Amino acid sequence: MTVLVVGASGATGSQLVxxxxxxxxxxxxxxxxxxxxxxxxxxxxxxxxxxASVLDLSDAExxxxxxxxxxxxxxxxxxxxxxxxxxxxxxxxxxxTSRLCNAIIANTSKSKTKFVLMNTTGNRNRxxxxxxxxAQKCVIGLLRLLLxxxxxxxxxxxxxxxxxxxxxxxxxxVAVRPDGLINDEEVSDYEIHKSPTRSAIFNAGKVSRINVxxxxxxxxxxxxxxxxxxxxxxxxxxxxx
Numbered sequence: 001m002t003v004l005v006v007g008a009s010g011a012t013g014s015q016l017v018x019x020x021x022x023x024x025x026x027x028x029x030x031x032x033x034x035x036x037x038x039x040x041x042x043x044x045x046x047x048x049x050x051x052a053s054v055l056d057l058s059d060a061e062x063x064x065x066x067x068x069x070x071x072x073x074x075x076x077x078x079x080x081x082x083x084x085x086x087x088x089x090x091x092x093x094x095x096x097t098s099r100l101c102n103a104i105i106a107n108t109s110k111s112k113t114k115f116v117l118m119n120t121t122g123n124r125n126r127x128x129x130x131x132x133x134x135a136q137k138c139v140i141g142l143l144r145l146l147l148x149x150x151x152x153x154x155x156x157x158x159x160x161x162x163x164x165x166x167x168x169x170x171x172x173x174v175a176v177r178p179d180g181l182i183n184d185e186e187v188s189d190y191e192i193h194k195s196p197t198r199s200a201i202f203n204a205g206k207v208s209r210i211n212v213x214x215x216x217x218x219x220x221x222x223x224x225x226x227x228x229x230x231x232x233x234x235x236x237x238x239x240x241x
Contacts, residue, residue: 001071002068003220004069005030005073005075006100012118017047019214025220028069030057031050034051071115090151093149098163100115101160115174117157118175121235123154125157126161130195139201166231174230176236177196178212179206179235179236183210186210188208190214192236
């Protein structure tokens with residue numbers, strides 16, 4: 001399969017790329033600073049590095065980027081700096097998601113393209129009316145007011161739920177919701193749930209970035225796993241933490 005990854009230079013995106021390569025995929029990445037990428041990527045014939053900012057691409061360039069892709073994965077996020085949180089683009093994840101999906105649709109491919117979005121447990125799946133406590137509702141309300149990246153994550157998932165939906169002729173999607181992200185060197189056992197089993201605010205779990213990358217890559221490559229989770233927002237926790 002050929003997979004396009006945006007956000008590939010980030011801590012989780014880089015783990016996804018490694019897992020896709022391990023699972024024998026052809027991978028294309030769009031990055032602004034290729035000099036920061038591992039040398040092993042630059043010398044890998046199965047990896048194509050495209051130097052660009054994803055939102056600066058024209059519609060025509062975007063269509064060209066996705067035309068031969070069986071799947072697209074987004075690990076985009078905002079840098080945890082003042083500029084990254086409060087500066088532009090405030091809708092990085094949402095705008096990239098909508099523009100990539102529009103490019104897929106414009107290409108009118110005969111087969112459906114898989115779209116995997118990395119999201120967060122702080123965002124509810126409103127298709128399931130997931131219950132949360134009053135206290136958590138209050139905190140989430142403050143996050144919406146004070147942290148633009150949280151709203152961006154919500155709107156990106158809402159775009160897939162409401163605009164792409166469950167019966168799109170060009171796109172199938174999964175929005176993966178990791179809980180507290182940590183670093184680990186090896187894939188370990190992890191659990192997948194339809195909804196959070198603990199409070200993302202007051203009793204957050206943990207999941208390694210490499211486990212998130214492994215699950216996202218497995219979704220793309222395993223049709224049975226994809227069939228189980230398509231159109232949903234699964235939550236991932238590492239089992240041993």
